Amino acid sequence: MSIIALYELIVSEELMGLWDCHYNGRLLLLKIRGPSQLKTIRGQNLYRSTYFQMVMPFPFLHLSKPSVHSVPLTPLQQLAYLGKYWFPPVNFSFPEELATGSPDRTITKIVDRAAKTCFTGIAMLRDHTKTPEPSRLRVLLQEVWEIDAMLLQWRHDTSLEWTYQSVFVPQKSHWALPIAFPSWLDEFHVYPLCGHRTALIWNLFRGTRILIHHLAICIILYFEAFVFDDRVSSQATHRDIIRTYSDEICASVPFCLGQIDSNGIVKNPQPKPLGGYWLLWPLHLVRTRCPDDSKKVSFIDGVLSFMNDSLGISHGRRILDFRMAIPPSAIPISRQIDWK
Numbered sequence: 001m002s003i004i005a006l007y008e009l010i011v012s013e014e015l016m017g018l019w020d021c022h023y024n025g026r027l028l029l030l031k032i033r034g035p036s037q038l039k040t041i042r043g044q045n046l047y048r049s050t051y052f053q054m055v056m057p058f059p060f061l062h063l064s065k066p067s068v069h070s071v072p073l074t075p076l077q078q079l080a081y082l083g084k085y086w087f088p089p090v091n092f093s094f095p096e097e098l099a100t101g102s103p104d105r106t107i108t109k110i111v112d113r114a115a116k117t118c119f120t121g122i123a124m125l126r127d128h129t130k131t132p133e134p135s136r137l138r139v140l141l142q143e144v145w146e147i148d149a150m151l152l153q154w155r156h157d158t159s160l161e162w163t164y165q166s167v168f169v170p171q172k173s174h175w176a177l178p179i180a181f182p183s184w185l186d187e188f189h190v191y192p193l194c195g196h197r198t199a200l201i202w203n204l205f206r207g208t209r210i211l212i213h214h215l216a217i218c219i220i221l222y223f224e225a226f227v228f229d230d231r232v233s234s235q236a237t238h239r240d241i242i243r244t245y246s247d248e249i250c251a252s253v254p255f256c257l258g259q260i261d262s263n264g265i266v267k268n269p270q271p272k273p274l275g276g277y278w279l280l281w282p283l284h285l286v287r288t289r290c291p292d293d294s295k296k297v298s299f300i301d302g303v304l305s306f307m308n309d310s311l312g313i314s315h316g317r318r319i320l321d322f323r324m325a326i327p328p329s330a331i332p333i334s335r336q337i338d339w340k
Contacts, residue, residue, distance in 0.1 A: 107154050107205060110147060113147055114211060115211075117147060117212065118211050121140045121215045125219070131226075138231075141216055141219055141232070147208075147212050148212060148213070155205065162193055164191045164192075164198065164202055166187040166251075167188060167264035169181065169260065177271065179303060181259070183299070184295055185247065189252045190261070190262055191252075191255060192263070196274060199255060199256055202248075202252070203279075206248050206282070207282055209241060209242075210242050210285060213239075213241045214238075216235075220232055221235070242290065243293075246290050247296075250299060255275070256278065257276055257303075273312065276311050276313055277313055283304060287301075
């Protein structure tokens with residue numbers, strides 16, 4: 001992590017894209033380690049963590065503004081490199097969890113399928129050269145529910161050691177760092193085992209559900225605008241799921257910033273930069289998938305500003321400056337607009 005952070009610090013002035021230097025730094029580290037990294041448990045864990053971080057944002061990479069500088073490898077080339085070493089004949093597991101099994105290995109295939117499904121769906125809706133086939137869109141809607149069922153089963157099967165807990169924190173206990181506590185929530189999440197790493201895995205789970213249900217909303221909007229089909233469900237269920245899981249991501253912020261310990265006790269210590277670093281992608285996801293929820297956007301903007309100003313995480317400012325010409329949900333009804 002220190003090597004990656006140093007690399008990002010050095011090249012951040014050269015690359016304008018939010019994720020470019022992050023991806024390139026991680027990929028460079030993997031290349032330096034080479035195939036032999038898969039021979040050790042530590043190397044396997046590093047590889048798996050990199051796979052998560054690089055694959056999950058892939059569905060919305062096309063929304064980013066192109067960098068003014070050339071990027072060594074495109075996202076597809078990066079994923080191709082990862083695919084070269086993916087699923088080796090090695091059982092990935094954290095050493096401290098050899099007995100019960102680690103949940104992040106079991107969620108990897110689900111996340112990978114979700115990323116590909118979201119990318120396929122959004123690409124179809126954005127393609128101005130041909131009209132999406134309604135039958136193919138219905139298949140994608142079915143895939144959304146299949147992936148969602150797999151995610152819910154993963155949550156059900158997760159061992160007790162990896163679960164999180166909800167704790168009540170009264171308003172008067174927010175005084176040390178009120179910006180870390182969402183004002184509309186009374187209960188917040190703590191992660192007794194492995195701390196921030198557990199929070200990262202659960203936010204990956206939440207973010208995946210948000211992505212696939214957001215895709216469903218985009219497809220439903222297309223049907224409502226262009227193709228009448230009474231077999232297509234309403235948006236309400238999908239919006240409720242996105243609302244619930246975006247709340248849960250926000251509820252993880254106090255713990256990730258070190259304001260609540262693993263036992264649910266309010267400590268109000270100096271915020272932890274590492275926890276803030278791992279919040280970047282989940283907060284970016286909520287910010288771009290819930291743009292109409294003003295209280296969440298305002299809260300996230302405050303947290304990102306704090307990361308930039310107080311924790312020295314400059315990516316916070318880059319996310320704040322990130323603007324999409326067309327919000328993802330408007331893609332189906334904006335097909336006549338040139339995105340180039």
